[in-house]
Amino acid sequence: MKRAVSVLLSCLCFALCQDDEPDYDNILYGGIWRLPSPSPTLGEEDVSKAVQTAIAFLDQRKTHNIRKSDGGLHPYSVRNILKMKLAFTSDDREPYLYSVMSQEDKPKPMSTLLVFGTTYIFQITWTSKDFIFKHNFIVTMYPKGNFYIFAHTSMNEEFSPHQMNNQTTAAQEESNSAVCSVLFSDGSSDPALFSTRSCTLRRADVLKDLHSCDNRLQGSLYTDIGAQTVSKSCVKRSDIYLNFTVMTYNTWNFNSRPEKGSHYYVDRIKRLGQVINDYKPDIIAFQEVRFEYQKGGSLGPNQAQHLADMLQGYQFVYQPAQLQPNSVRDGRTEEGVAVFSRYPIISHHSLPLFRNQSNSADLHQRMCQHVEVQLPNQKTGCASWLQTECRPLGIDSPFFFHVGY
Template identity: 35%
Template sequence: MYDFQLMWPKAVMVGLHRFLVTIDRNRQYFLYGHTYYDGDISSMLSQCMKDKSCSHQFNIPNKWTNPALWQAHNLEFSNEYLSAFAHKHEDSQQRNGMLADIGNSRFRYQTFALSNNQLKIATYNLWNFNGYDEGVYKNRMDQFGKLCQQNDADIFGFQEVRFDFNKQKYKGPSQVEHLSEFLPQYQFMFQPAMSYPEQAFDRVEEGVSIFSRYPIVNHSYILLSRDLSDTGDTHQRICLHVEVETPQLQRVHIFNTHLSLSEKARNRNVLEMWSFIQAHSKPWILMGDLNAEPHSKAMRFLAGLETIEGISTKGFQDAWTALYPEPRPGAPGAYTIDEARDPGLTFSTLEETLVKRIDYLFLALDGRADIEVVDLIDDGIRWDGVTSDHLGVSVTLNVTKS
């Protein structure tokens, strides 16, 4: 794994890119992360160094206080070498930004559009490589990407994202790169949670990723604890955190996770995440496939309705129930035969009807924004030919105080 930064001073404007690159046993290179900032970052850097909130992200010695002295000091690369790594943005779509040529690769620097005060965030389970062996993965992935484009969230959190060395045919083994083709204007971070040693020398990793239209200025993660004696807690779980510089709310802390199938593990892991989250300043947005229904202890804990081990959360709001009533789960007897299911259920599209809500956005906005819209990402397909076994969930915020 390689982690490096590159800078291009341009008078008062500075282009700063960070790459997280992995290499497989065939010497092929893949991007696990690409974040960048383009603008007058002297004030932002000054604040970073003052509170040490993102000094490791930029990896710039404290003595470098003059932007004219900033340079790519970690490694030197030829244009050809850059081209091997570079995340290519050949999209001709004109968003509010500018293009810069670096070797044979083109990066789009996102500039801030302050014309509206809305911020949109979405969570969606990618369902890893399901459908690959049946030959339907390409169509499924194309549909998944189109749904994300249509939703047009500023920040996406994805779960069940994989790197699978065996999946070489369609666009290669890295699903985060598949996603980036549909979201070419976005920065992203992918963090594997666990490895599947399916064969002797294979490499199969699964984790979560976050894509952002705005600069990711910091990132971190924690591995959530496992109980190896718990048969429902067989997968390693993770909570990925990024700090995003938005034009609407300035710094926002985003957390993305995919919780265990074990209730005991979830109750333990939400305590660990709560401790992790509190180490950062608000606003907080926690999202993901939490594998638990709203009445469960773990979800009631996150909503501030129940304590675990004498500890309680404060400030989180469940985005769905902020605007809508809790949907009835699809338990026997809850609905008549022909009765439509309540909106808000997110799992499973592999059934004829959805049966429960397990995908969430929990928000702690500190009075700076209101929840304006909550939507489901849903193409209506059930049972056969589904895009994912989950529906996605998105929330649009109306920022009242930056």
């Protein structure tokens, strides 16, 4: 009997908690209810303008291979188009409806949605004789006719046989330089290229005393090429691991203080860009990044794109976490997290964190942004963030970043 009562109470508690939890199946992020558009096409004017905004973004960065010698665009295709209206929800459990008067001869009250723009997701693809360029974009529109970039990632894929042959020849030539492909003594191969102090080997069949080398001329790298033995080329332990730098920065939503004048924001974000360019980190995690209508001075409302304009050569993804309550009065205002990377971002998605709406201290939606980065040695490694805490998980695993807001 006690067990049955316990199970009943647990079920009741679960049901009550569910009532206080946002409808995560239907909200895109805090305050925004997703309204997908069925089968959007390039024939729709707003979709076409979103794509043209993305192409202009690439043009500003002089992205190679999208234009012909005469300045015209190479033929391209647009794939995987998604379109979502951003409807306001005051409780994150259903769309908010407000009353307006119809425009008929005899006006009458009617309910309508409060919409804060539209978000578009798509891929633009160019094909050359050697390989395919794939550019993935998230573009948002607010208000009508104004488009901004929220994410740009790209990767070159599907090399042609001609390109692969060229790469093979280059790799063979490089084998005479200070780079070797290593085969561990346990028989497992590693596709990574390892730098050595004076490596002239085409292949290493046995790697001895790897960990004892430790930056000193102790261990040796041995291989047999026919009957000839080549040896004594020390591999430093530090050379096994890919070195890369990571920076995390909380912007403190500093474009939200107009009382000091918009030019202060413009000056400050330029200084931020200068600091980052001085250090040149490989990966940057930003928190409290803002999109704020009518703010940002001459740069406009989209802080993620301000950063992208200053950090050329980086791919990036921005994920809003919460539409701010003042949006109903002042226009769309939201903040979230962004990840910038010098290396290709091959996948990303966001995870809204649990929020108990019955707790007045837990009304602001938090978001975890997941990003997978392709490292130069064609392996991936991993690390994760929750708020500003970094926990490395190992270099041999897929390389992920979790940025919590």
